[in-house]
Amino acid sequence: MNDRKQQLLGATCRVIARDGIRGMRVENVAAEAGVSTALIYYHFGDRAGLLAQAMQHVNTRAESYADAEEGKTGREQLMLQVLGEFQDDDLVRENSAVWGEVRGAAVFDEALRPVVSAATEQWVTDLADFIEQGRQDGSIAPDVDAHAVSTRLTALIEGLSNRWLARLMSTADARHHLTQIVDQELTPSHAPVGD
Amino acid sequence: MNDRKQQLLGATCRVIARDGIRGMRVENVAAEAGVSTALIYYHFGDRAGLLAQAMQHVNTRAESYADAEEGKTGREQLMLQVLGEFQDDDLVRENSAVWGEVRGAAVFDEALRPVVSAATEQWVTDLADFIEQGRQDGSIAPDVDAHAVSTRLTALIEGLSNRWLARLMSTADARHHLTQIVDQELTPSHAPVGD
Numbered sequence: 001m002n003d004r005k006q007q008l009l010g011a012t013c014r015v016i017a018r019d020g021i022r023g024m025r026v027e028n029v030a031a032e033a034g035v036s037t038a039l040i041y042y043h044f045g046d047r048a049g050l051l052a053q054a055m056q057h058v059n060t061r062a063e064s065y066a067d068a069e070e071g072k073t074g075r076e077q078l079m080l081q082v083l084g085e086f087q088d089d090d091l092v093r094e095n096s097a098v099w100g101e102v103r104g105a106a107v108f109d110e111a112l113r114p115v116v117s118a119a120t121e122q123w124v125t126d127l128a129d130f131i132e133q134g135r136q137d138g139s140i141a142p143d144v145d146a147h148a149v150s151t152r153l154t155a156l157i158e159g160l161s162n163r164w165l166a167r168l169m170s171t172a173d174a175r176h177h178l179t180q181i182v183d184q185e186l187t188p189s190h191a192p193v194g195d
Numbered sequence: 196m197n198d199r200k201q202q203l204l205g206a207t208c209r210v211i212a213r214d215g216i217r218g219m220r221v222e223n224v225a226a227e228a229g230v231s232t233a234l235i236y237y238h239f240g241d242r243a244g245l246l247a248q249a250m251q252h253v254n255t256r257a258e259s260y261a262d263a264e265e266g267k268t269g270r271e272q273l274m275l276q277v278l279g280e281f282q283d284d285d286l287v288r289e290n291s292a293v294w295g296e297v298r299g300a301a302v303f304d305e306a307l308r309p310v311v312s313a314a315t316e317q318w319v320t321d322l323a324d325f326i327e328q329g330r331q332d333g334s335i336a337p338d339v340d341a342h343a344v345s346t347r348l349t350a351l352i353e354g355l356s357n358r359w360l361a362r363l364m365s366t367a368d369a370r371h372h373l374t375q376i377v378d379q380e381l382t383p384s385h386a387p388v389g390d
Binding site: 097113117148154159162165166 | 372375
């Protein structure tokens, strides 16, 4: 993707994180980026196209949280990636806010659902890949269902993210709760009490 | 609370679930309820007061999901209560949508945060009470941290709820994932792999 498109998507995310998606108009994005609306329509077709690419942009920026390092197990990479969602960093908060706004709006706006569905599935698959890697390197038990665990982890992150963005939960608490769930999900358990 | 106030709060919830909180005006609620705006101001003071009581109204309606039955363990009651959040029922969807709207808006509107914080804490406490009951009746292990588990379960429910309301996840799948997490949270585990 060329620099100009990246710059326009960055402006789109700033506008959504600041005003919310329902206040997000192509005119505001153009003003934020210092370009004409025509340029935005040229690159993205329409508002829906712009939002779809903004969601991908958020996904791509979030992929750097783990910063794939040599010698790390799948389990370690997974943990780095999910904990990366909660950092005292403006860009991380912006990513989280954009994601929350678009998926929240999809409850009311059916036209957004394919965009949210595709972006969510991409995220779920990315985390599931770390789990698969962990199953192969032995850091994660072989009977863990990678896609199901990833679905639950991403849903939990979304729930925690809302509280964290609204300052109802600290960064440390969000990371602590997430760590607990990852450990539970990836650790073989006894039969439930009462079974 | 008198019937008239209940009726006004019901109208408030319908308006939020239909139009979203940012489209929610006291005028719309008055029109939905077939009353004057003055009556709403009389009962609730202002829009913030109306929203605070609407959140409590949602909490109260949701408390009936478990329908406290004689002879059920704390664990069974907890499961009934949390699974009640995902039902193919218009009022349950409306509850979920209102809750999601108000907490989503609190990211952008600081004035809403005390309302969301109080309503969330009430919900967390209600679920923690079932867990405490389960610890006492032996259906839940004594070393389970009731408040922490309840915090994570409610966050997960919020994350799943958004996907469910946007029709990205079926009722059955939402209930399945929630059951998995409850079982993991309440079941003693082996030490994590690698420890």
